[in-house]
Amino acid sequence: MKIALVNVNFRTSGAEQLLGYMTPLPLLLIGGALINRGYKHIQLFDAANRNYDNDKVAQLIDDGRFDIVFISNMASTASLPLMLDLAVKIKTKRNVSKIVIGGVHATYHYEEIMNSCDFVDFICRGEGEAFCVNLIDTINNNISLSDVPGLVWRNNDGVIIKNIDSKLIDLNDYSAGWELIEDWDWYVSPMSNERAAVVQFSRGCPFSCSFCGQWDFWKAWRHKNYNRFVDELEYLKNKYNVTCFVFADENPQSNSEIWYSLLEEIKNRNLGIHLILNLRVSDIIRDKNYLPLYKSAGVAMVDLGVESASQNRLDILNKKTTVDQNKEAIALLRANDIVSIVQTIIGFSDETIEGLDASFRLLESWQPDILHFYHATPFRWTDYGKKIANNMIVQNDYRYWDYKHQILKLDNISNETLSLFLAKFLFEYHFSSSSFYRLAEMSDSYNQNSLINAYFLNYKYNYIEKFKKLTPLQRQKLKA
Ligand code: B12
Ligand code: SF4
Numbered sequence: 001m002k003i004a005l006v007n008v009n010f011r012t013s014g015a016e017q018l019l020g021y022m023t024p025l026p027l028l029l030i031g032g033a034l035i036n037r038g039y040k041h042i043q044l045f046d047a048a049n050r051n052y053d054n055d056k057v058a059q060l061i062d063d064g065r066f067d068i069v070f071i072s073n074m075a076s077t078a079s080l081p082l083m084l085d086l087a088v089k090i091k092t093k094r095n096v097s098k099i100v101i102g103g104v105h106a107t108y109h110y111e112e113i114m115n116s117c118d119f120v121d122f123i124c125r126g127e128g129e130a131f132c133v134n135l136i137d138t139i140n141n142n143i144s145l146s147d148v149p150g151l152v153w154r155n156n157d158g159v160i161i162k163n164i165d166s167k168l169i170d171l172n173d174y175s176a177g178w179e180l181i182e183d184w185d186w187y188v189s190p191m192s193n194e195r196a197a198v199v200q201f202s203r204g205c206p207f208s209c210s211f212c213g214q215w216d217f218w219k220a221w222r223h224k225n226y227n228r229f230v231d232e233l234e235y236l237k238n239k240y241n242v243t244c245f246v247f248a249d250e251n252p253q254s255n256s257e258i259w260y261s262l263l264e265e266i267k268n269r270n271l272g273i274h275l276i277l278n279l280r281v282s283d284i285i286r287d288k289n290y291l292p293l294y295k296s297a298g299v300a301m302v303d304l305g306v307e308s309a310s311q312n313r314l315d316i317l318n319k320k321t322t323v324d325q326n327k328e329a330i331a332l333l334r335a336n337d338i339v340s341i342v343q344t345i346i347g348f349s350d351e352t353i354e355g356l357d358a359s360f361r362l363l364e365s366w367q368p369d370i371l372h373f374y375h376a377t378p379f380r381w382t383d384y385g386k387k388i389a390n391n392m393i394v395q396n397d398y399r400y401w402d403y404k405h406q407i408l409k410l411d412n413i414s415n416e417t418l419s420l421f422l423a424k425f426l427f428e429y430h431f432s433s434s435s436f437y438r439l440a441e442m443s444d445s446y447n448q449n450s451l452i453n454a455y456f457l458n459y460k461y462n463y464i465e466k467f468k469k470l471t472p473l474q475r476q477k478l479k480a
Pocket of ligand 2: 207212280
């Protein structure tokens with residue numbers, strides 16, 4: 001059986017401007033599971049990295065006469081229309097291929113997808129590793145599809161069947177199929193000019209922030225044996241010269257003992273690598289005495305889920321952190337020469353200019369190295385999403401549910417006012433004299449060079465290129 005793994009070419013503006021179109025971990029994990037099972041004819045098509053449109057991918061699938069195509073993308077909601085379009089294009093050319101999609105969005109919206117697109121044969125709910133092995137074994141052995149846990153499919157009468165849930169996997173039983181990467185030179189981070197890979201030590205999170213669905217998707221926090229995980233980092237470093245690792249973990253710090261053991265092990269192996277992670281502010285504070293260990297293990301940048309500068313908002317979001325902790329975590333990272341990337345959510349229905357201005361001033365006073373804003377997005381499986389009535393949503397096109405577009409109806413200000421206010425603040429923050437001194441005084445040259453590149457890329461993509469697209473009237477308005 002010839003198996004294709006396709007990462008669709010979803011494009012937006014965000015972290016990929018700094019990190020590039022990175023190694024597609026879900027497909028590498030699915031591919032690795034199939035390789036370990038003994039399947040040989042597996043090919044990865046990273047259309048996002050290669051910038052291939054769906055016509056080109058459908059042609060490649062047709063040329064290769066693939067029997068089954070696993071389609072995925074990390075931004076599982078915003079890329080859904082693109083995944084379905086590819087399914088249609090592949091089937092139109094070669095009707096015998098089976099199409100499988102999966103990911104977080106498809107796990108919760110499987111019914112809507114199956115009802116809206118006859119070209120999707122199978123949906124995977126939940127984890128993909130054991131699922132794909134079961135599915136291919138079942139097809140090969142001609143056994144009933146009703147025996148594949150996690151599968152959604154249609155029976156001979158066209159009725160949509162949802163099988164039982166799959167069991168949670170033991171992460172130690174599976175490994176990524178890194179050999180499926182065709183050329184590692186495609187995966188160089190524009191920010192640090194080194195080969196980069198997305199890796200995963202743990203899955204899940206013991207918290208339950210209302211806007212986030214990841215804790216519910218993975219069900220329980222689990223981790224790999226830390227020695228085996230560091231073996232994987234070492235293998236990627238030695239075999240492919242990958243020196244930058246972006247962790248896909250929601251919350252790798254959940255168990256402090258295991259976390260410190262992992263950092264010790266990375267440090268002891270002296271790999272000369274850099275780590276970028278998403279971490280909680282409260283855990284940075286818990287680990288204040290361990291931050292030198294973070295640094296010596298190679299932790300270069302931390303994506304901090306600050307989410308808001310308002311305590312009321314943090315409480316509503318069930319973040320279980322405080323505004324003071326946000327401030328302290330940024331200062332602790334700075335004191336330990338670790339770059340802070342601060343993620344904040346904006347665009348709730350009740351935003352006011354006064355409230356935004358107060359938040360911006362507070363964020364500015366905390367002096368993070370990079371500030372990002374995400375627009376509130378009510379994914380329907382999250383506690384927050386469940387509370388949002390349909391008439392509060394002004395953007396129903398999933399392509400824009402990428403955190404970069406306003407999804408909710410604003411009660412007090414216009415979208416345009418919000419965008420301009422935000423763009424102005426971010427520009428003034430990142431290109432201010434205080435930013436310059438912060439950058440110029442950095443002692444770690446890796447961090448300094450990465451940040452200089454990040455600022456340049458931000459300037460180029462978010463300001464110069466956007467400005468070029470404005471009409472003369474819009475430019476005049478902006479200058480005023
Ligand atoms: C690493 C990461 C990034 C990195 C690297 C991206 C990359 N190319 O890998 C960077 C920082 C660049 C990034 C950028 C963005 N990201 Co991001 N990112 C993550 C993060 C932290 C991990 C993703 C990951 O690799 N997970 C591990 C894999 C193994 O899990 P998985 O994808 O769910 O796959 C498993 C199953 O779902 C299933 N599966 C998945 N697909 C398929 C397909 C088939 C056929 C089958 C059978 C099974 C299957 O099997 C897999 C193994 O079990 C998550 C948050 C999180 N902690 O999960 C956010 C997340 C995925 N990102 C998100 C978003 C929105 C974005 C951006 C759009 C934001 C922005 N505008 O900047 C961009 C998009 C970039 C782009 N153009 O593609 C959202 C997606 C929300 C959604 N529902 O769509 C998440 C969930 C963050 C969040 N909490 O909301 N991101
Ligand atoms: S936002 Fe972070 S801390 Fe909150 S539930 Fe999601 S992964 Fe956990």
